[in-house]
Amino acid sequence: MISLVHYQILSAILFCIGLYGALSRKSAILILLSLEIMLNAVNLNLIALSAFSQFSQEQVALGQSIVIFVITLAAAELALGVAIILRIYKNKSSIDTDNLNLLKW
Amino acid sequence: MIENSNLASIIIFYLLAITIIVSAIGVAVSKNVMLACLSLLATLLGIAGAFIFLAADFMALVQILIYGGTVVTVIVFAIILTNLKDFSNLKSTKQAPFAVAACIVALACLITGILNSPISETALKLNYISLTFLGRYLFTDWAIPFELASLVLLIALIGTVLMVKANKETDK
Numbered sequence: 001m002i003s004l005v006h007y008q009i010l011s012a013i014l015f016c017i018g019l020y021g022a023l024s025r026k027s028a029i030l031i032l033l034s035l036e037i038m039l040n041a042v043n044l045n046l047i048a049l050s051a052f053s054q055f056s057q058e059q060v061a062l063g064q065s066i067v068i069f070v071i072t073l074a075a076a077e078l079a080l081g082v083a084i085i086l087r088i089y090k091n092k093s094s095i096d097t098d099n100l101n102l103l104k105w
Numbered sequence: 106m107i108e109n110s111n112l113a114s115i116i117i118f119y120l121l122a123i124t125i126i127v128s129a130i131g132v133a134v135s136k137n138v139m140l141a142c143l144s145l146l147a148t149l150l151g152i153a154g155a156f157i158f159l160a161a162d163f164m165a166l167v168q169i170l171i172y173g174g175t176v177v178t179v180i181v182f183a184i185i186l187t188n189l190k191d192f193s194n195l196k197s198t199k200q201a202p203f204a205v206a207a208c209i210v211a212l213a214c215l216i217t218g219i220l221n222s223p224i225s226e227t228a229l230k231l232n233y234i235s236l237t238f239l240g241r242y243l244f245t246d247w248a249i250p251f252e253l254a255s256l257v258l259l260i261a262l263i264g265t266v267l268m269v270k271a272n273k274e275t276d277k
Binding site: 008014020054069 | 112122126129148171173209215231258260264268269
């Protein structure tokens, strides 16, 4: 029997894998990839919660609407993130996060 | 209401879960940057499959179109436009052991919370809503946030173009 708890645990595992990638990667683009995985884990959790609970139709639509907004903002965030990375690459010829220490003293 | 208690649905769920988790690990630890990118694509398609399995077919379509179609393409372009030499040694940083510890602690907390929450055990049937209902809901109750989201996308687009545009004074 597949129930809500299976999806919640899958989503928790996915979120932690994304967290590990975001914390341990050196390249800025790969950190962005890991962020996308974390956002998708949240989306999966939202869809599973709205699909399984004995809610009204409007509450199911609410869960799916939030996922639509998360996907929209994730697309905007990714576009801006890639633009910032390209800008950093133009100025410093590297996207290694260890070299980005301008604000360190 | 859709029942999903037969053997086939259990097998499909575990196949999807294994695909998603293995390819997500591939994104997080892969030494090859293109392999990481393709693993991300596999993860996103697996999640789209999970959305279909959760009777959210429109969300699966959106997931494949936006993530599979656009996000992966943008990331491949970002990889092409930056120096591939930066990806030659993809060793993880010195903080990798701490990252592992933080992730294990976070996962333990999340799973404890999930197993102790009362909502996890209750529902065993799937709710299905039609695309018509979702669209009507989105354009009546959530009309203002919907328009604001389009504004956010416009601002992000303009900001991206301004940021990447060549600036003759600052660039050498």
